Amino acid sequence: MRLYADSAKCSGCNACRVACSLNLFGETNPKKAALIIEPHFPEPGVYEVKVCTQCGECAQVCPVECIKQDDRGVYYVVQEDCIMCEACVPVCPEGVMFMDASLVPDTAWECDLCGDCVEVCGTSALRIAEKETA
Amino acid sequence: MNGYGGSILRVNLSTGTITREPTSLELARDFIGGRGFGIYFLTKEVPVHADPLGPENKLIISNGPLSGMLAPGGGKCDWTCKSPLTGGYADASMGGHFTAEMKYAGLDSIILEGQSSKPVYLFIENAKAELRDASSLWGKGAIDTEVELKQMHGEPYQVAAIGPGGENQVLYACINHDYGRQAGRGGVGAVMGSKKLKAIVLHGTNSVPVADPEAYRKAGMALYKACKAADNLADWTRYGTTIVVSWCDEVGALPTRNFSAGSFEGGKTLYGPVMREQIVITDKGCFGCPCPCGKYSNMKRYGTRVEGPEYETIGMLGSDVGLSDIQDVAQANLLCDDLGIDSISAGGCISWAMEAYEKGVLTKEDTDGLDLRFGNVEAVFTAIKKIAAREGKLGALLSEGSKRAAIKVGKGTQDYAIQIKGMEQSAYAIHNATAMLISYMTCDVGAHHNRAWAITYDLQVGRDKVVPEKVARVIWLQHFRPMFDVLGGCRLQWVELGIDRDLYVPLLEAITGIKRTWEDLEKTGERIWNLTRLYWMREIDGFGRSWDQPSPRFYTEAPISGATAGQITRLEDVQKLLDMYYEQRGWDAEGHPTSSTLEKLDLLEFAI
Numbered sequence: 001m002r003l004y005a006d007s008a009k010c011s012g013c014n015a016c017r018v019a020c021s022l023n024l025f026g027e028t029n030p031k032k033a034a035l036i037i038e039p040h041f042p043e044p045g046v047y048e049v050k051v052c053t054q055c056g057e058c059a060q061v062c063p064v065e066c067i068k069q070d071d072r073g074v075y076y077v078v079q080e081d082c083i084m085c086e087a088c089v090p091v092c093p094e095g096v097m098f099m100d101a102s103l104v105p106d107t108a109w110e111c112d113l114c115g116d117c118v119e120v121c122g123t124s125a126l127r128i129a130e131k132e133t134a
Numbered sequence: 135m136n137g138y139g140g141s142i143l144r145v146n147l148s149t150g151t152i153t154r155e156p157t158s159l160e161l162a163r164d165f166i167g168g169r170g171f172g173i174y175f176l177t178k179e180v181p182v183h184a185d186p187l188g189p190e191n192k193l194i195i196s197n198g199p200l201s202g203m204l205a206p207g208g209g210k211c212d213w214t215c216k217s218p219l220t221g222g223y224a225d226a227s228m229g230g231h232f233t234a235e236m237k238y239a240g241l242d243s244i245i246l247e248g249q250s251s252k253p254v255y256l257f258i259e260n261a262k263a264e265l266r267d268a269s270s271l272w273g274k275g276a277i278d279t280e281v282e283l284k285q286m287h288g289e290p291y292q293v294a295a296i297g298p299g300g301e302n303q304v305l306y307a308c309i310n311h312d313y314g315r316q317a318g319r320g321g322v323g324a325v326m327g328s329k330k331l332k333a334i335v336l337h338g339t340n341s342v343p344v345a346d347p348e349a350y351r352k353a354g355m356a357l358y359k360a361c362k363a364a365d366n367l368a369d370w371t372r373y374g375t376t377i378v379v380s381w382c383d384e385v386g387a388l389p390t391r392n393f394s395a396g397s398f399e400g401g402k403t404l405y406g407p408v409m410r411e412q413i414v415i416t417d418k419g420c421f422g423c424p425c426p427c428g429k430y431s432n433m434k435r436y437g438t439r440v441e442g443p444e445y446e447t448i449g450m451l452g453s454d455v456g457l458s459d460i461q462d463v464a465q466a467n468l469l470c471d472d473l474g475i476d477s478i479s480a481g482g483c484i485s486w487a488m489e490a491y492e493k494g495v496l497t498k499e500d501t502d503g504l505d506l507r508f509g510n511v512e513a514v515f516t517a518i519k520k521i522a523a524r525e526g527k528l529g530a531l532l533s534e535g536s537k538r539a540a541i542k543v544g545k546g547t548q549d550y551a552i553q554i555k556g557m558e559q560s561a562y563a564i565h566n567a568t569a570m571l572i573s574y575m576t577c578d579v580g581a582h583h584n585r586a587w588a589i590t591y592d593l594q595v596g597r598d599k600v601v602p603e604k605v606a607r608v609i610w611l612q613h614f615r616p617m618f619d620v621l622g623g624c625r626l627q628w629v630e631l632g633i634d635r636d637l638y639v640p641l642l643e644a645i646t647g648i649k650r651t652w653e654d655l656e657k658t659g660e661r662i663w664n665l666t667r668l669y670w671m672r673e674i675d676g677f678g679r680s681w682d683q684p685s686p687r688f689y690t691e692a693p694i695s696g697a698t699a700g701q702i703t704r705l706e707d708v709q710k711l712l713d714m715y716y717e718q719r720g721w722d723a724e725g726h727p728t729s730s731t732l733e734k735l736d737l738l739e740f741a742i
Contacts, residue, residue, distance in 0.1 A: 008416075009417075011416070011417040011418055011419030011423070011426035011428070012418060012419055013209075013419035013420065013421060013422055013423045013424070013426060014231070014234075014421055014422065015204075015206070015358065015422045015423070015424060018202075018203070018204050018422060019204060019355075021341075022204060022351055025341075026347055027341035027342075028202065028203055028204060028341055028342045028344065029238065029339070029340065029341035029342070030234075030238075031238070031339045032341070038289065039289065041312075041313045041430075042277055042281065042313045042439055043439065044439075045415055045416050045430045045432065045439050046415075046416055047416070102339070103339055116355070119355060119358060119359070120204070120355070120358040120424065121424070122206075122358070122361060122362055122367065122371065122419075122423070122424025122425050122426070123371060123417060123419075123424075123426065
């Protein structure tokens with residue numbers, strides 16, 4: 001399973017990112033979200049949404065193996081084991097593996113597929129579905 | 135402080151001094167935020183009879199407890215000042231992402247004081263705040279300014295900027311943000327321009343504390359769930375505020391050729407579905423909004439893009455100036471946004487001038503050679519540019535607003551300057567619509583619709599009825615609807631999706647830790663309404679009943695065509711409505727709150 005985003009439907013409201021930060025950290029702070037909305041205005045006038053595709057690249061490079069898969073096969077960070085080495089961040093093809101010690105001092109973070117972002121998205125730009133195979 | 139940024143940023147543009155002070159618990163308890171904070175600081179801190187464009191006036195920017203939270207529509211920002219357009223109270227509500235960012239930077243209000251001697255912009259990043267040189271930005275459009283500042287600081291930084299209209303202190307200059315959201319009305323942009331503050335750049339990374347995290351999440355999710363389940367979600371999101379263009383045209387509420395009628399023969403090409411199909415490319419939402427009314431449009435004919443036009447601009451720069459092509463209206467919208475003037479007042483001033491021109495009162499000598507007939511699109515574009523630049527005779531005349539312009543020109547033109555208290559009426563024609571009429575007459579910034587949008591109620595109970603129930607409805611709306619401007623949220627989830635307002639009660643309590651029922655909130659709304667009234671009385675000698683009168687058009691001239699052809703409200707009924715309104719509010723015959731009313735509302739300390 002993974003999260004899918006249809007950027008053409010996104011209105012850039014960021015409700016998903018608030019819900020995400022609440023789930024991951026129990027805090028209201030979209031800067032701590034695990035998905036990205038990039039506005040491209042005034043030209044061409046579109047939003048670009050970037051989400052975790054569950055590719056697992058992050059887990060492969062983690063030297064302490066703190067990025068694990070739950071029983072759905074979804075990757076998540078075992079926060080107390082993270083050593084903040086940042087190896088996972090540059091390998092993420094979507095740019096949605098995060099580490100910022102000024103915001104979160106003790107762990108990297110990523111989408112854990114809780115689904116709250118889907119719940120609050122009014123334009124149905126987000127959905128969770130089985131991974132499509134090539 | 136749960137639900138709040140926790141501090142007030144005070145920026146003195148004269149001295150360059152910037153200080154932070156904690157937000158007072160008593161202030162949060164009694165005035166909650168947003169518009170409540172605005173009128174409090176305006177009343178307490180701006181000297182009586184301050185020059186609105188002088189250093190003593192203050193521009194007070196405030197969010198509220200819903201701003202930036204898990205709350206549908208928590209993206210509204212309130213800008214309060216003494217209005218240069220009306221001389222009285224003004225507040226303008228701006229959507230977008232600025233208000234949430236303010237809170238993440240730890241701020242509940244930014245108070246701008248004094249005047250800089252050179253162009254500056256205010257840079258805020260969490261605890262850091264400084265004034266920086268803006269010489270290279272001065273003279274640029276609001277859109278280019280935002281582009282440059284984002285290039286300089288980064289996309290996540292939120293920007294609010296004025297255009298040349300604000301720099302030139304056009305009395306209805308606006309403030310722009312997020313390429314299409316405005317603090318539009320009352321001349322807030324002129325006040326910012328008078329302080330030589332070109333822009334504010336803002337970034338915050340703090341989390342917002344809440345009183346009860348579990349209950350907060352539950353109540354927030356429940357509100358989103360209700361919004362997503364609403365029957366009207368798909369249609370509203372598809373068309374936004376343009377959903378009402380066709381309805382207004384059909385019932386005679388679409389302002390047409392300076393409000394001489396309420397139906398427009400060219401209206402159909404301005405309807406929401408036409409616009410959606412022809413020019414809209416993206417839905418553009420304010421912070422946290424599940425039902426984005428913002429529409430981003432591509433005008434192929436002009437090679438330009440704009441957020442909008444929304445209903446008000448379609449009314450005021452479409453039918454009211456006689457334009458029927460949605461691309462033309464959208465281009466006029468873009469000019470107003472980029473040059474930084476309120477599209478509602480701009481439309482009102484231009485349509486007034488067009489009527490005066492067609493009647494021969496204004497000639498080409500007065501219009502700098504412009505053939506200012508209704509429907510002349512090039513004349514509309516040129517007039518907007520002249521207004522923003524205060525250029526030529528026409529620009530000088532119209533940049534002061536239609537009330538002043540009509541006084542200057544005379545010759546009966548005051549009878550068709552469609553304004554109240556000096557503010558051009560927004561885009562609802564009120565021929566024989568008595569609830570909307572009294573709403574406009576008594577709105578606390580001038581003729582604006584957002585406090586009490588009562589025109590559907592007119593149709594529901596009979597548009598010509600002059601009954602206490604209508605007045606009571608308007609008064610209730612005046613307390614309830616602006617409460618969203620106090621809370622830092624948006625009313626449209628309630629108005630358009632029909633969300634149960636009681637869903638906000640547990641959310642607000644979980645955020646702030648303070649239990650408030652809607653009855654409590656409406657009481658605060660009534661206190662604020664009376665405070666804004668006292669502010670007008672304080673600032674304008676002789677303020678009273680004569681300031682609450684509508685344009686004579688609505689009681690002297692019935693439209694000759696359209697849905698309201700032949701319909702009029704008699705002057706005696708206008709006065710009867712006002713009598714009922716004052717009585718129900720506990721105000722005297724001049725519209726002044728009585729001492730017992732002020733005592734009841736615990737406002738005696740503010741009595742004039």
